[in-house]
Amino acid sequence: MRKMLLGKLGIFLLLKGLRMLTLLIAICFISFLLVKNSPIDPIQAYIGADMLKVGPEQREKIAEYWGLDQPVMVQFLNWGSALLAGDLGTSMIFRRPVAEIIGERFVNSLVLMITAWVLSGVIGFVMGVLSAMKKDTWIDRLIKWYCYTLASTPTFWMGLLMLIVFAVWLGWFPIGLGVPAGVLAADVTIADRIEHLILPAITLSIIGVANVALHTRQKLIDVLASDYVLFARARGERGFILFWRHGLRNVALPAITLQFAAFGELFGGAVLAEQIFSYPGLGQATVEAGLRGDVPLLLGLVIFSTFFVFAGNLIADLIYYAVDPRTRESRMI
Amino acid sequence: MPILEVENLSISFNQYTAGLRRKNIQVISSLHVTLEAGEILAVVGASGSGKSLLAHAILGILPDNALVSGTIKYNGEVLNASTQASLRGKEIALIPQSTNYLDPLMRVGNQVRTSVKTGDATVAQRAVFKRLHLQQSVEKMYPFQLSGGMARRTLLSTAIVSDAKVIIADEPTPGLDPVVMKEALNNFREFADNGCAVMLITHDIESALTIADKIAVFYAGTTVEVAPVEDFTGNGESLRHPYSKALWRALPQNDFIPIPGSQPHPSALPTGCLFAPRCTMATPACSEKQPDMQNIRDGMVRCMHAT
Ligand SMILES: Nc1ncnc2c1ncn2[C@@H]1O[C@H](COP(=O)(O)OP(=O)(O)O)[C@@H](O)[C@H]1O
Numbered sequence: 001m002r003k004m005l006l007g008k009l010g011i012f013l014l015l016k017g018l019r020m021l022t023l024l025i026a027i028c029f030i031s032f033l034l035v036k037n038s039p040i041d042p043i044q045a046y047i048g049a050d051m052l053k054v055g056p057e058q059r060e061k062i063a064e065y066w067g068l069d070q071p072v073m074v075q076f077l078n079w080g081s082a083l084l085a086g087d088l089g090t091s092m093i094f095r096r097p098v099a100e101i102i103g104e105r106f107v108n109s110l111v112l113m114i115t116a117w118v119l120s121g122v123i124g125f126v127m128g129v130l131s132a133m134k135k136d137t138w139i140d141r142l143i144k145w146y147c148y149t150l151a152s153t154p155t156f157w158m159g160l161l162m163l164i165v166f167a168v169w170l171g172w173f174p175i176g177l178g179v180p181a182g183v184l185a186a187d188v189t190i191a192d193r194i195e196h197l198i199l200p201a202i203t204l205s206i207i208g209v210a211n212v213a214l215h216t217r218q219k220l221i222d223v224l225a226s227d228y229v230l231f232a233r234a235r236g237e238r239g240f241i242l243f244w245r246h247g248l249r250n251v252a253l254p255a256i257t258l259q260f261a262a263f264g265e266l267f268g269g270a271v272l273a274e275q276i277f278s279y280p281g282l283g284q285a286t287v288e289a290g291l292r293g294d295v296p297l298l299l300g301l302v303i304f305s306t307f308f309v310f311a312g313n314l315i316a317d318l319i320y321y322a323v324d325p326r327t328r329e330s331r332m333i
Numbered sequence: 334m335p336i337l338e339v340e341n342l343s344i345s346f347n348q349y350t351a352g353l354r355r356k357n358i359q360v361i362s363s364l365h366v367t368l369e370a371g372e373i374l375a376v377v378g379a380s381g382s383g384k385s386l387l388a389h390a391i392l393g394i395l396p397d398n399a400l401v402s403g404t405i406k407y408n409g410e411v412l413n414a415s416t417q418a419s420l421r422g423k424e425i426a427l428i429p430q431s432t433n434y435l436d437p438l439m440r441v442g443n444q445v446r447t448s449v450k451t452g453d454a455t456v457a458q459r460a461v462f463k464r465l466h467l468q469q470s471v472e473k474m475y476p477f478q479l480s481g482g483m484a485r486r487t488l489l490s491t492a493i494v495s496d497a498k499v500i501i502a503d504e505p506t507p508g509l510d511p512v513v514m515k516e517a518l519n520n521f522r523e524f525a526d527n528g529c530a531v532m533l534i535t536h537d538i539e540s541a542l543t544i545a546d547k548i549a550v551f552y553a554g555t556t557v558e559v560a561p562v563e564d565f566t567g568n569g570e571s572l573r574h575p576y577s578k579a580l581w582r583a584l585p586q587n588d589f590i591p592i593p594g595s596q597p598h599p600s601a602l603p604t605g606c607l608f609a610p611r612c613t614m615a616t617p618a619c620s621e622k623q624p625d626m627q628n629i630r631d632g633m634v635r636c637m638h639a640t
């Protein structure tokens with residue numbers, strides 16, 4: 001039985017892996033074409049302000065060095081084979097290996113995203129539960145209004161608002177960056193980092209709660225109207241006990257799954273929030289790579305973010321597979 | 334004194350119809366039913382006649398948009414929302430209509446244990462499983478792993494362990510094979526013989542007749558007749574209401590003639606006697622006002638021409 005279960009899981013992972021691979025190839029190819037056809041001159045991006053001092057001969061040399069003189073397809077294949085050998089290439093704007101930059105930026109982003117993810121998940125869930133338990137009261141209306149308003153608020157707008165109110169007017173938080181300006185890296189304390197993290201994390205969470213809250217609210221309302229809750233009430237259960245025994249267990253799983261599946265939105269939100277708060281994470285690197293035509297870095301980021309979003313979805317699937325007894329134990333009879 | 338008395342119960346639902354107009358749909362009208370300790374009352378009636386709603390009304394678990402009037406007495410005391418809440422699961426137990434009433438994500442053993450009000454829940458649950466021939470391994474299962482018969486017995490277990498005085502079983506037998514069904518019915522007889530009052534809701538008159546003491550016949554949201562089980566005999570000449578007689582004669586072992594027409598929908602009830610459009614004995618007076626419940630020969634009937 002155990003073996004059969006593992007076998008099924010193996011096939012499931014294999015299929016997922018295949019899908020991931022084809023998706024990745026397609027995404028890489030499309031991004032490659034998009035960047036190649038964009039009006040940005042990669043050589044100019046590489047040289048920057050010194051452009052005037054560079055003659056046509058030097059230009060050609062640079063183009064040759066980066067392989068920019070070859071046909072697009074060849075460039076793509078060159079890059080692809082290097083990738084298969086484990087080499088993501090060198091960033092043109094940072095002039096350092098792409099893998100190194102992603103690694104470094106990812107740590108920053110991860111702290112931001114995990115904070116926002118946990119905050120929005122927990123707060124959103126509690127809001128949704130409260131709203132459903134107090135359906136049609138003022139609490140419910142307030143929470144619903146908040147969620148609907150926020151669901152339609154762009155992240156950059158919310159970020160700017162937070163920045164203006166809490167950093168500029170009130171001066172409670174630094175205006176941007178991941179660490180204080182003009183301080184040696186070795187002297188930056190954890191407190192400094194946290195201080196710089198709070199505003200972007202709150203911005204992401206404020207918007208992130210809407211989805212979980214509304215979803216949890218609807219799900220719990222359905223559960224409370226279900227036959228099994230009616231029967232639980234017939235057996236004398238009510239209030240918190242009723243929620244604890246039957247509500248929580250039936251809404252927690254979909255909420256957690258939803259939160260994992262929202263990795264993509266989290267990443268997208270982080271890109272915008274990091275840009276506004278000049279927070280040196282993956283998002284900011286993505287914007288720079290795109291704007292300045294840094295193909296190796298951009299493709300590296302694309303691959304990485306695809307993996308990231310995919311991992312979220314995979315975890316969501318696996319949780320259902322492992323936790324829901326209907327899939328977990330269905331092969332035991 | 335009856336342990337449970339339902340008098341003049343009416344239930345209607347507020348519904349929004351096209352154009353956002355509110356409409357009040359009467360689904361149960363002036364219903365009377367009494368339940369004695371040590372007795373099984375079978376409630377029979379076609380689907381949609383209000384049987385489940387009666388059960389939910391007694392327990393006080395109707396949906397919020399239901400309007401209820403009339404009185405429900407338990408041990409002679411008129412119930413209100415809070416006394417109903419304190420009786421639920423302690424004095425009055427429900428055996429629900431379908432196995433959807435089990436929490437899909439909770440092991441069934443635990444669900445039965447939550448019904449135990451006094452003493453060791455695990456011991457009580459294992460004892461009742463043994464009594465109903467459910468293996469001990471069943472307690473670890475989830476509802477989706479149970480066969481129909483196992484699920485029914487699990488639902489029955491929740492009522493047995495609750496030690497309630499009144500048991501309301503809402504269609505507990507469909508989908509059971511004959512052996513298990515007989516066993517389930519015998520369990521209800523046992524409840525009654527131990528001093529409980531059982532309300533057995535069913536649309537299977539034949540099996541109801543094998544164990545019940547009294548039969549209440551439902552039609553379009555009201556009781557048209559309450560009769561001792563012995564009256565269901567011969568050609569139905571001891572029965573009081575034309576609908577009960579027709580139901581009895583429609584059984585396969587009798588004439589097997591179905592009653593023409595169908596039960597009116599709650600949104601289009603006739604003004605007078607609810608059965609008038611289908612009644613062969615109807616007179617013009619029948620369509621004027623709804624006949625009152627009257628006591629005739631040790632039973633009750635709602636027909637002005639009853640004998
Ligand atoms: N929540 C509700 N809102 C409106 N009508 C309802 C509701 N619940 C039940 N009804 C109506 O009440 C009638 C009786 O239902 P029910 O008691 O379930 O019948 P039975 O159990 O005898 O089959 C049906 O016509 C049904 O459509």
Ligand code: SF4
Nearest residue numbers: 606609612619636637
């Ligand atoms: S009151 Fe009239 S219509 Fe109604 S059952 Fe009796 S005879 Fe038939």
Ligand SMILES: [Mg+2]
Nearest residue numbers: 384385386430
């Ligand atoms: Mg029913």
